Amino acid sequence: MDKSLQTCFSFRLNSKDGNARAGILTTPHGDVETPVFMPVGTQATVKSLTPAQLEELKVQILLSNTYHLYLRPGADVIQEFGGLHNFMNWHKPILTDSGGFQVFSLGNLRHVTDEGVVFKSHIDGSTHNFTPESAVNIQEKLGADIIMAFDECPEPHDRRYNEQALARTHSWAQRCLQAKSRPDQALFGIVQGGIFPDLRARSAEFLTSLNFPGYSIGGLSVGESKDDMLAVIEVVNAILPESKPRYLMGVGTPYDLIEGIRRGIDMFDCVLPTRLARHHAAQTLQGRLNLSKAEYARDNSPIDSDCGCYTCTNFSRSYLRHLIIAKEMLASTLISIHNIFTLTSLARTLRKNILDKRFDNTAAQLLANLEKVK
Amino acid sequence: MDKSLQTCFSFRLNSKDGNARAGILTTPHGDVETPVFMPVGTQATVKSLTPAQLEELKVQILLSNTYHLYLRPGADVIQEFGGLHNFMNWHKPILTDSGGFQVFSLGNLRHVTDEGVVFKSHIDGSTHNFTPESAVNIQEKLGADIIMAFDECPEPHDRRYNEQALARTHSWAQRCLQAKSRPDQALFGIVQGGIFPDLRARSAEFLTSLNFPGYSIGGLSVGESKDDMLAVIEVVNAILPESKPRYLMGVGTPYDLIEGIRRGIDMFDCVLPTRLARHHAAQTLQGRLNLSKAEYARDNSPIDSDCGCYTCTNFSRSYLRHLIIAKEMLASTLISIHNIFTLTSLARTLRKNILDKRFDNTAAQLLANLEKVK
Numbered sequence: 047m048d049k050s051l052q053t054c055f056s057f058r059l060n061s062k063d064g065n066a067r068a069g070i071l072t073t074p075h076g077d078v079e080t081p082v083f084m085p086v087g088t089q090a091t092v093k094s095l096t097p098a099q100l101e102e103l104k105v106q107i108l109l110s111n112t113y114h115l116y117l118r119p120g121a122d123v124i125q126e127f128g129g130l131h132n133f134m135n136w137h138k139p140i141l142t143d144s145g146g147f148q149v150f151s152l153g154n155l156r157h158v159t160d161e162g163v164v165f166k167s168h169i170d171g172s173t174h175n176f177t178p179e180s181a182v183n184i185q186e187k188l189g190a191d192i193i194m195a196f197d198e199c200p201e202p203h204d205r206r207y208n209e210q211a212l213a214r215t216h217s218w219a220q221r222c223l224q225a226k227s228r229p230d231q232a233l234f235g236i237v238q239g240g241i242f243p244d245l246r247a248r249s250a251e252f253l254t255s256l257n258f259p260g261y262s263i264g265g266l267s268v269g270e271s272k273d274d275m276l277a278v279i280e281v282v283n284a285i286l287p288e289s290k291p292r293y294l295m296g297v298g299t300p301y302d303l304i305e306g307i308r309r310g311i312d313m314f315d316c317v318l319p320t321r322l323a324r325h326h327a328a329q330t331l332q333g334r335l336n337l338s339k340a341e342y343a344r345d346n347s348p349i350d351s352d353c354g355c356y357t358c359t360n361f362s363r364s365y366l367r368h369l370i371i372a373k374e375m376l377a378s379t380l381i382s383i384h385n386i387f388t389l390t391s392l393a394r395t396l397r398k399n400i401l402d403k404r405f406d407n408t409a410a411q412l413l414a415n416l417e418k419v420k
Numbered sequence: 421m422d423k424s425l426q427t428c429f430s431f432r433l434n435s436k437d438g439n440a441r442a443g444i445l446t447t448p449h450g451d452v453e454t455p456v457f458m459p460v461g462t463q464a465t466v467k468s469l470t471p472a473q474l475e476e477l478k479v480q481i482l483l484s485n486t487y488h489l490y491l492r493p494g495a496d497v498i499q500e501f502g503g504l505h506n507f508m509n510w511h512k513p514i515l516t517d518s519g520g521f522q523v524f525s526l527g528n529l530r531h532v533t534d535e536g537v538v539f540k541s542h543i544d545g546s547t548h549n550f551t552p553e554s555a556v557n558i559q560e561k562l563g564a565d566i567i568m569a570f571d572e573c574p575e576p577h578d579r580r581y582n583e584q585a586l587a588r589t590h591s592w593a594q595r596c597l598q599a600k601s602r603p604d605q606a607l608f609g610i611v612q613g614g615i616f617p618d619l620r621a622r623s624a625e626f627l628t629s630l631n632f633p634g635y636s637i638g639g640l641s642v643g644e645s646k647d648d649m650l651a652v653i654e655v656v657n658a659i660l661p662e663s664k665p666r667y668l669m670g671v672g673t674p675y676d677l678i679e680g681i682r683r684g685i686d687m688f689d690c691v692l693p694t695r696l697a698r699h700h701a702a703q704t705l706q707g708r709l710n711l712s713k714a715e716y717a718r719d720n721s722p723i724d725s726d727c728g729c730y731t732c733t734n735f736s737r738s739y740l741r742h743l744i745i746a747k748e749m750l751a752s753t754l755i756s757i758h759n760i761f762t763l764t765s766l767a768r769t770l771r772k773n774i775l776d777k778r779f780d781n782t783a784a785q786l787l788a789n790l791e792k793v794k
Binding site for chain 1: 463465468471492500602612712720738740745749750752753754
C-alpha cells in the first residue's frame with residue numbers, strides 16, 4: 047500500500063467479543079464506526095431522502111452504484127463536479143460497487159469473456175463494455191472513498207460455473223489492483239465461490255495474498271439458504287486477516303446484521319429499508335409491519351414505540367396508513383427514515399455491546415424478539 | 421364575536437404603504453406575519469415534504485382541504501386524534517377550506533340546491549352531501565385555526581349564474597355562522613361575484629355586514645384575465661373593513677403576490693409550488709425554469725444563485741436534472757423546497773418593504789425582473 051493511502055485510509059479494531067468486532071474505519075471523508083449499516087443511494091440519492099435527513103439519521107457512509115451512475119448521468123459529468131460527494135452533496139464517506147453484480151443480473155443482455163462483460167443498457171438497449179480496468183477507471187471518476195474490484199457473480203449453487211468464475215474473478219482482482227491509480231481511494235477485493243466452502247476458502251486465501259486494504263464477501267443473499275450464507279461467512283472470516291475490514295455485500299435485514307456481526311462482519315449494505323418503505327412495509331426489531339392494512343386506520347401508536355426516529359417520535363400508524371392510501375410520497379419518506387434508523391441504530395447498539403463484552407446476551411434477546419421474521 | 425375567540429384570534433395592522441398592508445394574525449397555534457403565502461397540504465401533507473422541512477422553510481401557516489380529508493381518512497378519524505394539527509404533526513396555524521371549490525369542480529358529479537350540494541366521490545363514486553352546516557361541522561372536527569364558509573363557485577364570466585349563486589352564497593354564509601360552535605376557530609366569509617364589479621361590491625358589502633373575523637375573495641384564478649382579477653381585488657378591498665384580514669384564495673404566483681399585496685391582500689395560497697415541482701419546474705423571481713432540459717445536464721449553478729434555500733445552497737441544476745431523468749422522488753422534494761421558499765420569502769421581503777415604506781420601488785424592480793412570466 048502506498049504511503050498516502052496509508053495516511054488517509056486505515057482500519058483499527060477497538061474490541062472483540064467472540065468473533066464480533068468493533069472497529070473504526072478512517073477514510074478521506076471521515077471515520078466510520080463499525081459494525082456499520084450503509085444505506086444504498088443507487089442513483090446518487092437514497093430514494094426519497096435528502097442528505098440532511100441522512101445526517102440526522104446518523105448515517106455514516108453511503109453506497110452508490112457504478113453501473114447506474116455510468117449510464118446516468120455518466121461518470122464524466124460526476125467527475126466534472128469533483129466527484130460524487132459534491133454532486134450529491136454528501137460529504138461523509140461513500141463506497142461504490144464495481145457494477146459487476148448489476149451487469150451479471152442483466153441475464154440475456156450481457157456476454158462475458160475473460161476480457162470483461164459486454165452488456166446492453168436496461169434504459170435504452172445501447173451496448174456497453176465493462177472490464178476490470180474500466181470499472182476501476184469509472185470508480186476513480188466517481189471518486190468514492192472505497193471502491194470495489196470487478197467480479198463475476200455466478201448463481202451460488204452451480205459448482206462448475208462457480209469454479210470457472212472464480213478463476214476469472216481472481217484474475218480480474220489482480221487487473222483491478224494494476225489499474226488503480228488514485229491514492230485517496232481504497233480498493234476492496236471480493237471473495238466469491240457460491241455456497242461451496244472449499245471455493246470460498248480458496249478465494250479468501252488468494253485475495254488475502256494480494257493484500258487488499260479491505261475485503262468483501264460477494265454473491266450472497268441471492269437465493270441461498272440462511273444456513274449456507276452463515277456457513278460461507280464463517281469459512282471466509284476464518285481466513286481473512288483480522289486487521290482488515292470485512293464487508294458482506296447486499297445483505298442487511300436485522301437478522302442478517304446480528305448473525306453477520308456475530309461472525310465477524312464489519313460492514314453491510316442493503317436496498318431493503320428504502321425498497322420496503324416504498325411498498326409500505328416497516329422494519330422493526332419485532333418483525334415487519336405492512337402499514338397499508340385496514341387495522342391501522344385508527345391506530346394512534348407509532349410504528350415502534352421503542353424507536354426514537356423522527357417518524358416514530360411524531361407520526362401515528364394511522365397517519366402513515368392515510369398517506370399510503372392517499373398515494374402520498376411522504377409515506378415513502380417517513381417509512382424510509384424509520385427503516386434506515388432501525389438498521390443504523392441496530393448496528394450502533396451491537397457495537398456498544400461488543401465494546402461492553404455483552405454481544406451474545408444482547409444478540410440472543412434481539413433474535414428472540416425477531417421471531418421467525420428474517 | 422364571543423370573548424374566547426377574541427382572546428385567541430385577532431388581527432393587528434402594523435403598517436400600510438399605499439394600500440399594501442403589514443400585519444399580524446394571532447391564532448390559537450401562534451402568530452402569522454402578513455402578508456403571508458400558505459403552502460397547500462391537500463391530504464394532510466404538503467406533497468413530498470416533512471413538517472420539519474416546512475418549519476425549516478419558515479412556513480407560518482398551512483392550508484388543507486376539507487373535501488379530501490372528509491373522504492380520506494374521514495373527519496372522525498382526524499377528530500379522534502384531537503384534530504389535524506396532531507394528526508399531521510403540524511403545530512403552527514392551519515386553515516381549512518370548506519370543500520365548496522372542490523365539489524363545484526366535480527362538474528357532472530354534483531347537484532346543487534339551496535339546501536347544499538350532493539356529489540359523487542372522485543375516488544369511488546360514492547354519494548355524499550355537503551351543506552353549510554355539514555361543511556362547518558366537518559371543519560370543526562378537523563380543528564383548523566381558520567375555517568371557511570361554504571360557498572358556490574360559478575364560472576366567473578357567466579353573469580346570470582353569478583347572480584343566482586351569490587344569493588345562495590350569502591344565505592349559506594349566514595347558515596355557516598349559525599352552525600359554528602367552536603370558540604377557538606375563526607370563520608372567514610367568502611366574497612363571490614365572478615368578474616362583475618357590481619356583484620363583487622354587493623357581496624363584499626353584505627358579508628361585511630355579517631361581521632366575520634376575516635374575509636376571502638373566492639372564485640378567482642379560474643380562467644379570468646389578470647386585469648379582471650386585479651380589478652375585482654380593488655373593488656372588494658375598497659369595501660372590506662381595514663381591521664380584518666383579507667385572503668385571496670387559490671392564487672399565488674410571484675406576480676400575483678406582488679400585485680395582490682399592492683392592492684391590500686394579506687393571505688395567499690396556491691398548489692403551484694408543489695405541483696410545478698412534480699412537473700420539474702422551478703419558480704424564481706426571474707421566471708420559471710424547466711429543469712428537465714438537456715441544457716442543464718452539466719450546469720453547475722443552483723436553480724437561483726440569489727436564493728438561500730436548502731436546495732440552492734447545496735445542489736446544482738445538473739444534479740436536479742439527473743434526479744428528474746432518473747425518476748427519483750428527491751427531485752420533487754428539492755424543487756418543492758425551492759419553490760415554497762421562493763414564495764414564502766417573497767412575502768417576507770414585501771412585508772419588510774411595507775414596514776420600511778418602500779413597497780412600490782421594490783415591487784417595480786421585482787416585476788421588471790419577472791418579465792412576462794406570470
